[in-house]
Amino acid sequence: MTYYTEFGAEARKIMLQKKIRMVDVAKELGVSPTYVSEIFKGTREGRKQKPKIAEMLGMKSGCR
Numbered sequence: 001m002t003y004y005t006e007f008g009a010e011a012r013k014i015m016l017q018k019k020i021r022m023v024d025v026a027k028e029l030g031v032s033p034t035y036v037s038e039i040f041k042g043t044r045e046g047r048k049q050k051p052k053i054a055e056m057l058g059m060k061s062g063c064r
Contacts, residue, residue, distance in 0.1 A: 004042075005041065008040025009040075011057055014057045014059060025053060025057075029052055029053070031049065036053070039053070
């Protein structure tokens with residue numbers, strides 16, 4: 001089972017609603033889908049990417 005951080009869970013929820021794939025987010029950021037997944041799980045910090053992901057997905061809570 002995959003466990004996401006609060007940020008990751010919210011991002012995945014929005015992605016599912018908007019039919020955005022992990023690979024699409026990764027491509028936009030110029031990183032691998034694995035790296036994006038690691039940010040969502042909290043195993044990578046993703047300081048530069050989190051704000052970009054939040055903006056891309058229109059997340060209200062921003063990055064945590």
